Amino acid sequence: MKSVAITGSSIFAPNGTTSQALWESLVDGIPRNSKWPRRELAGYPTNNVIAIPEESWEQITDFPGITRSQKMASFLTRQALETAALPSTQMTNVGCALGTTTAAAEIVELAETDKADLKEAHKINQNADLVPKDIYDWGGPTFTLSTACSSGLLAPVLAAQMINSGEVEAMVAGGMDVLLEYTICGFNSLRVAVEGQCKPFDQSRMGVVLSEGGACFCLEKLEEAQARQANIQGLIVGYGISCDGGHPTAPSAEGIGRAIKQALTSANVEPSDIAGIIAHGTGTPTNDKIEVEALRNVFGEVPLPPLTSVKSALGHAQGGAGSIALYAALAALERGYLPGVSHLNEIDPTLGDLPVKASPIVLKGGCLMVNAFGFGGNNCVMIVATQQFLDERKH
Amino acid sequence: MGKGISIINTVSNKAASNGLVPETALATELRSPRVGAMNTQGRMVVHALRQCLDGHTSLDKERVGLCLGTACGANTIVLESLNTSHSSGFFDVPASWYATGLPNSTTGVVASLEQLLGPNVTLLGEQSGFDAIIMACRMIRFGHAEAMIAGAFDTPVQLNDTQPDGDELVMLKSNVAASVSLLLLVDEDTEQARTPSIIGWSSKAQHNVPTEELVRTAIKMSGQELEPNRIHTTVLDTSDTDVDYMAATAPLQLIDRIVRHAAAGTHAFIVRGFDKKSLCLLLNIPHHKN
Incomplete structure (x- = not known):
């Protein structure tokens, strides 16, 4: 395929919202697991997660959206666009592709467990689409896909193809999810949620530690990015x-x-x-x-x-x-x-x-x-x- | 875009007037050794998909994909999981409920049962059925599939059933019903333009985007020299339909109003939703339809 440039990016993860913070969390070896802080849960064999601190959620509370997934999508999308600093000529034809596993389940859980306002819950039940339409007028295609845990990689893949096909000038693409009781319940029922640490490839590995967060990227044609001397983060x-x-x-x-x-x-x-x-x-x-x-x-x-x-x-x-x-x-x-x-x-x-x-x-x-x-x-x-x-x- | 994408079959199955999906519109299997228990969504889509593929035996199923939109997904199972866990305890929640409660579970189950190994994508939201048709066209164009089955399904979740006494049911419309609408799409080469075909599309999420702009963008994408004023334009306002089939509304209307019944010529079918999003599909309807 023809290479596509990544010229903007954003992250919202348990250790912060910058590349440096993410890198530190990958190399410092500090355990970040805890009980899910959002609500007391009883009756599950394990309630061991790596959650985004409540202070971080408070920082994005003013972003558009009713659910946390929607607020995270608004934050990540805007940040990715801002870091890319696309010129006005390209901004007229920008699309957005987002991936999620449980954005729809979050709505159900809000209405059922958190007893959120029914009217609002039904409104958003009609729309598990996470693309934030309040922060930007998207002149290109927008969609939210769900292929479970490959969603966050598939969205940028399809976005890159759409740029190569000439359908769109640039795309903001990424994936995100929040921790839910439904997810904790599900991974317990599948018997793959573990206490302690997640240890991929280790002899003693037993399973998954659930977490939350996401990332977004701004993608554009390589030639366009080179011509405007954009900061190309990768291809x-x-x-x-x-x-x-x-x-x-x-x-x-x-x-x-x-x-x-x-x-x-x-x-x-x-x-x-x-x-x-x-x-x-x-x-x-x-x-x-x-x-x-x-x-x-x-x-x-x-x-x-x-x-x-x-x-x-x-x-x-x-x-x-x-x-x-x-x-x-x-x-x-x-x-x-x-x-x-x-x-x-x-x-x-x-x-x-x-x-x-x-x-x-x-x-x-x-x-x-x-x-x-x-x-x-x-x-x-x-x-x-x-x-x-x-x-x-x-x- | 060059050649179009042929629509070689369509299927629309809706709930009966009592709101229930009739047994005749469901696959007979209640469970399968390959995927375990099958929920209503899965049985409904499997049945429609078999109808859609009926007679098209020459397709290589390893190169056939599935792209479906849904607003509610399998949210009934999410609700059931939470209710069961809260009422009788976590150990009464079957292990299969997590995977089958995810919105992409239906496409996964259907692909597994029918051994469709092409791209398998679920799209979410009110207009995801229309998005899914466009995405399926892209998948064929990108060379990922020889054929795609595209459209939408929905069985609305009744959150009011579980609310405390006194809460009233709040729906955007009174008539929300289950439905599945599917189109079988192939590259136009194989069908020699004897069937209706999709020749372009556009999608924007902007305030009050004019119909002419949507059509113009779709024409540009088609790569064809088309006069906008010779295109028959149909605008569907999903907030203005008698029965709300949720994500399946737009594919269902596309099939009913354009693919099966429109006069020969070039048509633009436009969908505008509750939010800012508008989509346009440009189609050629031949003189000799199936």
Whole structure:
């Protein structure tokens, strides 16, 4: 595919709203888990989450929206647009693509559990679309998609394609989700929510620590970004999407493998070009095993590059997870380091010789793979790179 | 855009006058070994999808995708999970309810049952059914699928059932009902323009965007030399329909008013919603329709 430039970005995560804050949380090894602070919950085997502090929510209270998902969407969208500083000529045809897993469930929970105003709840029940229409007149296409936990990566992928097809000049795209009792209940019922820390690829890994947050990006044509000397934070150079057509919650190495292969082909890169992988890495015994198996099936004889998962430090933000992983990839490319897997003690020997470390690893190249997979068998893989990587490849 | 996207089949199934989805509009399976128990949304969409694919056996299902819009998704299951947990305790909440309560559960279940391995996308919101048709066209254009099934489904959640005594039911309209509306879309190459086809689209979320601007943008995208004043324009105001089928309203009206019954020629079908969002689909209706 033709490369698309990322010229704006924003994040709303448990450790703050800046790239530096995110990076620190990925490398400092500090546990951020606690009981869900929003409401007393009783009767669940575990109520262990990584929540966005209430003070952070208070900072975005004036943004448009009734639900927290809507307020977060307004905040992230505006920030991404502001950091991109698009010229007025491009601003007339900007679209917005957002991904979420539970924005609709938040509305139900508000009405049912929090006993929110019924009239308002019904109004917003008509509209789980998160695109904030009060902050901006979108001259291009807008939509909110839901492919469970791959939503936050699929939205920027589709946005990049829409830019390449000439349908739109620029897109704001990303994903987000908030912690809900419904989600805590669900992950407990699936028996994948754990006490303590999430430890992807670790021998003692037991499952997921739920979290919340999201990220957004402003995407535009590479030539336009270069012509206006925009701050290019990274390039989307390829992607793959696939549907398992299998079990609603169990992953499939075959389905994930198809998305990985497509992404490499679309980016016109070899497995050996990939300097690091930000895995989906949920920390459940099955998911990590299947993801590694899918990667090995595609990489074949080529040794896997350094691998990490940001969920060890930040938890699993569902619809926000893919976008947060992409944001982390941009931070890693900027710094030349792949963050380590926080709380990693001993790599699971059944996963084979895995290039995973607890501390940051120096990147030997400017091309990363980002993975996000979701219930319903939705897989999304993106290849992001630096301008330097692209320039060197041309020569 | 070049060639159009052919609409080679359509299906619309609605709730009966009592508001319930008739058994004849539901797949017979109540559960499946592959996906477990099936909810009403899943059974409703599976049945319509089988009707939509009927007779189109040459399609390679590995290259067929699904793109559906929904406003309510499977919110009834979200509600049931919370109610069960609060009333009789967490251990009475089945493990399957989380995944089946997510808005994308229906597309996932349908893809699994019918082994559709193309792109599988769910869109959310009032106009997501129309968005889904446009997204399906993009998926074909991007080369991700040979065919896409696109449209919407909704079964409204009745939040009032669970509210404390004395709260009255508040609905934006009195007549909210379940429905599924699907279109089977393929690249025009395979059908030689004998069927209605989508040749362009536009979407904006701006205050009072003029109809002419939406049509002009869609014409530009089509890449065709079309005179705007020779295009038949139909504007659907979703707040002005007798029965609200939620996200399925626009696809249903598109099928009924344009795809099946419009005169030959170029048509612009425009949808305006409760919020600022407006969408336009540009279609060619041939003289010899199916």
